[in-house]
Amino acid sequence: MVEFSDNLQKSFNNIKTMKVRGAGLIARTAVETLKVEIDRENDRDVTAFLSRMTEAGEYLKLARPTAVSLPNSINNFLRQIQVGAKSGSSVEEIKAISRKAADMFIEASLEAIKKIGEIGSKRISDGDVLLTHCNSQSAIEVISMAHSQGKNIKVFVTETRPRYQGRLTAAALADRGLDITLIPDSAARLYMTKIDKVIVGADAIAANGAVINKIGTSQIAAIAKESRTRVMVAAETYKISPQTFLGELIEIEERDGSEIAPKEWLNLHPNIKVRNPAFDVTPSEYIDIIITEMGLFPPQGIILLLKDLYSLLPS
Numbered sequence: 001m002v003e004f005s006d007n008l009q010k011s012f013n014n015i016k017t018m019k020v021r022g023a024g025l026i027a028r029t030a031v032e033t034l035k036v037e038i039d040r041e042n043d044r045d046v047t048a049f050l051s052r053m054t055e056a057g058e059y060l061k062l063a064r065p066t067a068v069s070l071p072n073s074i075n076n077f078l079r080q081i082q083v084g085a086k087s088g089s090s091v092e093e094i095k096a097i098s099r100k101a102a103d104m105f106i107e108a109s110l111e112a113i114k115k116i117g118e119i120g121s122k123r124i125s126d127g128d129v130l131l132t133h134c135n136s137q138s139a140i141e142v143i144s145m146a147h148s149q150g151k152n153i154k155v156f157v158t159e160t161r162p163r164y165q166g167r168l169t170a171a172a173l174a175d176r177g178l179d180i181t182l183i184p185d186s187a188a189r190l191y192m193t194k195i196d197k198v199i200v201g202a203d204a205i206a207a208n209g210a211v212i213n214k215i216g217t218s219q220i221a222a223i224a225k226e227s228r229t230r231v232m233v234a235a236e237t238y239k240i241s242p243q244t245f246l247g248e249l250i251e252i253e254e255r256d257g258s259e260i261a262p263k264e265w266l267n268l269h270p271n272i273k274v275r276n277p278a279f280d281v282t283p284s285e286y287i288d289i290i291i292t293e294m295g296l297f298p299p300q301g302i303i304l305l306l307k308d309l310y311s312l313l314p315s
């Protein structure tokens with residue numbers, strides 16, 4: 001049984017308990033954690049270092065199952081170490097490569113959010129009324145950038161039960177001077193007639209352009225379609241799942257029932273079953289555009305981007 005360091009365990013718990021949350025931040029935190037692991041031991045050779053880093057990475061991947069950004073960022077980091085290891089370099093040289101790989105991922109990830117803001121803000125017009133769900137750094141960046149360009153924007157923010165991440169979004173945007181209205185998730189249909197565009201983030205994007213995001217996103221997208229309101233998704237390309245290209249499904253995280261009702265109440269009603277899925281799948285036909293750092297893609301075009309990113313060939 002492998003013993004994981006305090007650094008790894010702490011980071012794993014922070015992600016699992018959602019002290020650290022949001023698909024992009026989870027990915028950066030995982031890579032930052034692996035960077036700390038690099039120098040934790042005096043590895044006798046490259047193979048020992050590689051297997052230690054692989055075990056650490058595989059462990060962190062288990063913290064949350066749905067956000068594909070987590071395994072993608074870890075796999076990308078490990079791949080670069082593996083390539084370095086094949087070049088016959090020394091442990092110290094491979095460690096230097098690893099540190100650089102971690103820094104590069106974090107920098108590129110932050111850069112991607114800015115780029116998404118630049119690209120996405122062009123899709124927002126002066127006078128738009130927007131609706132956003134949950135708390136996405138990428139969606140917030142698009143909205144904030146449009147606001148800083150002088151566009152007069154109003155934003156409806158769903159509270160996002162059961163963990164109320166919508167409050168984080170509402171506060172962040174209000175602090176930047178935007179006109180914010182916080183609404184219950186169940187009021188989305190009531191207000192949809194006032195909304196010009198829906199903008200949300202993504203935890204994962206499948207090869208067929210379906211978007212996996214906070215539970216409730218698919219209901220909002222369906223309501224938007226009913227009232228012919230456009231739905232935009234802001235997401236970095238490392239949230240696209242290469243495994244879905246081969247037909248794998250993305251696991252939907254199910255969290256503890258105590259997030260829905262207090263334990264004491266549940267104990268009083270032992271016959272009541274509780275389900276608490278953290279995410280849902282919005283089919284591609286409910287999404288108008290996906291804003292990435294590499295440009296705008298209709299959801300049906302994601303497969304082409306995926307093939308480019310991973311050099312995937314049909315077998």
Ligand code: RI2
Nearest residue numbers: 021022023024136137138201202214
């Ligand atoms: P960024 C969050 O998941 C939300 O579902 C949000 O839309 C998504 O990650 C993407 O967030 P959770 O960690 O990466 O709150 O755009 O379950 O910040």
